[in-house]
Amino acid sequence: MAKIWRSVMGVLSICSPSIGQAVTEDRPSVAPADMQAVAPALARYTDDVLFGDNWENPRLGKRDRSLITISALIAGGKSAQLPGHLGRALDNGVRPSEISGLVTHLAFYSGWPNAVSATTVVREVFDQRKIAPTAVAPALMPPLSGASAQEKLRADEAKATMPPSLARFTNEVVFADLWHRPDLSPRDRSLVTIAALTMAGDTGQLPFHIDRALDNGVTQVELGEAMTHLAFYAGWSKAMSGAALVREAVEKRAAATSKALIVARRGSGPVSDGPATRFIGKVTVSAPFEASVPSRLSGATVTFAPGARTAWHSHPLGQTLIVTDGLGWTQVEGGPIVEMRTGDVVVCPSGVRHWHGAAPTGPMSHVAVAETLNGEAVEWGEQVSEADYRKGPQAETRSKHP
Secondary structure (H helix, E strand, O other), X not given: OHHHHHHHOHHHOOOOOOOOOOOOOOOOOOOOHHHHHHOHHHHHHHHHHHHHHHOOOOOOOHHHHHHHHHHHHHHOOOHHHHHHHHHHHHHOOOOHHHHHHHHHHHHHHHOHHHHHHHHHHHHHHHHHOOOOHHHOOOOOOOOOOOOOHHHHHHHHHHHHHOOHHHHHHHHHHHHOOHHHOOOOOHHHHHHHHHHHHHHHOOOOOHHHHHHHHHHOXXXXXXXXXXXXXXXXXXXXXXXXXXXXXXXXXXXXXXXXXXXXXXXXXXXXXXXXXXXXOOEEOOEEEEEEEEOOOOOOEEEEEEEEOOOOEEOOEEOOOOEEEEEEEEEEEEEEOOOOOEEEEOOOEEEEOOOOOEEEEEOOOOOEEEEEEEEOEOOEOOXXXXXXXXXXXXXXXXXXXXXXXX
């Protein structure tokens, strides 16, 4: 969970420009000439931090960043910045129909004047790109099915607290119609809405929509990165207020489930293959689990084919391995390769480089458990060479019994 809060809160302290990627011939400056002439420092932050660092952070996809940016610009009435970001959005995979749906959605959340002003700019960009009128979302579309529990709760709340006409429009138009249009997915609508509300500084409506976003598939990490991204477009104070509300929503959910048992069944999903950059041989990861706050514990079941193994790596707060099946090998840097068998528990100290995997004779499975520190649970290094792996216990047996 700590990794989430490095994204939600800690990253909102601006990175040193040296951390960003310096402007190169392969990535030319995006800062306009006026900016470079009048505010060279702003041009440097724009190139090295905003675009060189923030936009390149993989914790939030570029398509999502484009959706958030366009939404913030429209909600803030910043039409002068829209053309460039609309082009970037199309390049990042946002479809014309989705831009059309976004503008329509924002009429309700940032006001008709902002949305209408945006349509002129969008049309100019579409004309420049030769996007056909048939590519935009039509006026009427078959609705997405089903109403969420939150929508029903909101409807009841509207009837109890709002003027009758506002309650009717909220229930029948906003939630029963607009939110069910298929030109934007529910997840994208949540991102668009949160961006608009954050840009407006509307902290009163944000908690409901943050909770709705979590229900619609936006992850806690993505919400944190969305607020980080919005710091550059809505301003630091609005992003910090939004990030605090994200944290409250996540902690509230965690508190509601903290007394419930979490059972990660053996072989349960998602089941994924260990990436080749971190493992040698066939490795699968299943039954992932993460404890509720304030715990920072997480882990998964890892199964290694014969001879498969991790790369060298270390954990800031150490790691515990519980062997559930088979025969494995493990080694700390500078020490001998040690066997681990079914039922064994192996504890590796904090910050010590090590590797672990199956012996050559058969597969091995273990549960791997570690804690995060400052958002990180592991630091990966180079692969374990075949020559070093073959120095395992069987090599000693061969040398004693020629």
